[in-house]
Amino acid sequence: MTLAGFTAIRPFRAPWHVRVGWLALFIYLAYATSHLELTWPRFLQGIGNGATFIGRMLPPNFERWELLLKGMAESLEMAIVASFLGIVLSLPLSVLAARNLMPAVVTWPVRMLIMLCRSFHPVIVAIIFVKAVGFGALAGIAALTVASVGFLGKLFTEAIEEISLKQIEAVRATGASFMNTIVFGVIPQVMFRFIGFSAYETDANLRNSTMVGIVGAGGIGGTLFAAFQRFDYDFVFAILLAIIALIMVGEVLQIQIKRVFKQ
Amino acid sequence: MSAVHPATLREWHRFTPAERLARYAVYFFLVAAVVISAESIEIIPEFLYDAPEQFADMFHRMWPVAWGFYPEGVHEVLIETLDIAALSTVFGLLMGIPVGFLAARNAVPVPFLNYLARFILVSTRSVSTLLWALFFVAVFGPGALAGTCAIAFHSIGFIGKLFSEAVEDANKGPIEALTAAGASPMSLILYGYWPQVKPTFWAIALFRWDINVRESAVLGFVGAGGIGMALDTAINLFQWDRVATILVTVFVVVIIAEVVVTQIRKRII
Numbered sequence: 001m002t003l004a005g006f007t008a009i010r011p012f013r014a015p016w017h018v019r020v021g022w023l024a025l026f027i028y029l030a031y032a033t034s035h036l037e038l039t040w041p042r043f044l045q046g047i048g049n050g051a052t053f054i055g056r057m058l059p060p061n062f063e064r065w066e067l068l069l070k071g072m073a074e075s076l077e078m079a080i081v082a083s084f085l086g087i088v089l090s091l092p093l094s095v096l097a098a099r100n101l102m103p104a105v106v107t108w109p110v111r112m113l114i115m116l117c118r119s120f121h122p123v124i125v126a127i128i129f130v131k132a133v134g135f136g137a138l139a140g141i142a143a144l145t146v147a148s149v150g151f152l153g154k155l156f157t158e159a160i161e162e163i164s165l166k167q168i169e170a171v172r173a174t175g176a177s178f179m180n181t182i183v184f185g186v187i188p189q190v191m192f193r194f195i196g197f198s199a200y201e202t203d204a205n206l207r208n209s210t211m212v213g214i215v216g217a218g219g220i221g222g223t224l225f226a227a228f229q230r231f232d233y234d235f236v237f238a239i240l241l242a243i244i245a246l247i248m249v250g251e252v253l254q255i256q257i258k259r260v261f262k263q
Numbered sequence: 264m265s266a267v268h269p270a271t272l273r274e275w276h277r278f279t280p281a282e283r284l285a286r287y288a289v290y291f292f293l294v295a296a297v298v299i300s301a302e303s304i305e306i307i308p309e310f311l312y313d314a315p316e317q318f319a320d321m322f323h324r325m326w327p328v329a330w331g332f333y334p335e336g337v338h339e340v341l342i343e344t345l346d347i348a349a350l351s352t353v354f355g356l357l358m359g360i361p362v363g364f365l366a367a368r369n370a371v372p373v374p375f376l377n378y379l380a381r382f383i384l385v386s387t388r389s390v391s392t393l394l395w396a397l398f399f400v401a402v403f404g405p406g407a408l409a410g411t412c413a414i415a416f417h418s419i420g421f422i423g424k425l426f427s428e429a430v431e432d433a434n435k436g437p438i439e440a441l442t443a444a445g446a447s448p449m450s451l452i453l454y455g456y457w458p459q460v461k462p463t464f465w466a467i468a469l470f471r472w473d474i475n476v477r478e479s480a481v482l483g484f485v486g487a488g489g490i491g492m493a494l495d496t497a498i499n500l501f502q503w504d505r506v507a508t509i510l511v512t513v514f515v516v517v518i519i520a521e522v523v524v525t526q527i528r529k530r531i532i
Contacts, residue, residue, distance in 0.1 A: 032346035077300035123481040211391040247389040
């Protein structure tokens, strides 16, 4: 015997507009998928191509290790210099952009500048700089610096806006100058978070410094792109392994540095 | 004269000597890294002095912006860019969430699987979008499919890392209660972990979509579809007014994406 007359009641049923939203999302995704021309034969051919590709990548070829080392060193140097410049530029900018320290007349233009730096991908910025200052590491450093200012400027500003104003008031009450207020009222409160953000951004710059070379802005990316176009896939694999190793070392260092500064 | 207790003579320090030594070591290491890098990097000074002039020339050529180019050459690739961003986020979530779950030490108490998942997360993240795009262009041929796969694979690391941290932060109480009631592993995930990590999941999805909109704009430089193709062509042909049109379009789209994400976050999280 079935329980006639009883229907299951779902107490947490989604309201109609949420369901319409889901439906719209699914229709959009289906429509977007149809644009991709993902057909079965193409997929099978892709698997075949991928297998050939990976076959030619193995074993990695470290014969031209001098070229590899030179490119990696340049990437690393670019990342370090760009992170340094980015941090140095972001510190004053974030103080100027913090709404709890500055009037709106000052914060708005600075916030716009930071947003402009953040809205373009480093590679697009790198292309512009390659056209402006020529091929090489300089364009890469400039592009990564712009990206760092966009990212660090935003995070530093948010960190400063979240501080407690009581300490600022206390420092001001002693008759401290503006710079003293910053140094003794603001910086101690945000120091640890700043170190975390800076470490993260250095890590991001390291990743991006291996990429901007593809558009001619220096670093290992150029070497990699050249090897790719000459179908030296075994050298490409060697470069990829080197990049992954470098980034893993960077991640470990980042964790260690954060540990040292944890109070 | 009464003798002073030796303990009161000791000066107070905020850090132990080992901590101070570690800090100085880090400072030294950082300063040395910056100095060595700045010294050894090859910069051609002439290029640097020339830069302001070159920039002025470039912006001069960009003006006036060729708005008429938008309907004929930008709109279609822009839609393709947005499609790539949305689909790659979905595929990235489909691949990243399981790997992220395997990387969480409390949910999957098998060290081997944890390390394997962590390795996948770090290595997919280390290979940047453009490098993935090069690979997938070789596999699937030029076009949006290669771009979608590239961003999806690059997203695995980011999504998985944040998701595994959310799972590791999950409260043990409900999990233990379910285990005590004899719940199956699937029920543990669905009723123990999922309700706790759901807000983080949506935050990750939105944040990653926002990033992917930016990322998908550069895929075109290696032939993987999207608005980057139009940008690359315009730059190679020195059509700076068209370059300006595309840059303005990218800027507007990125701003809109950021506003959308902020609004949705406010509503659902």
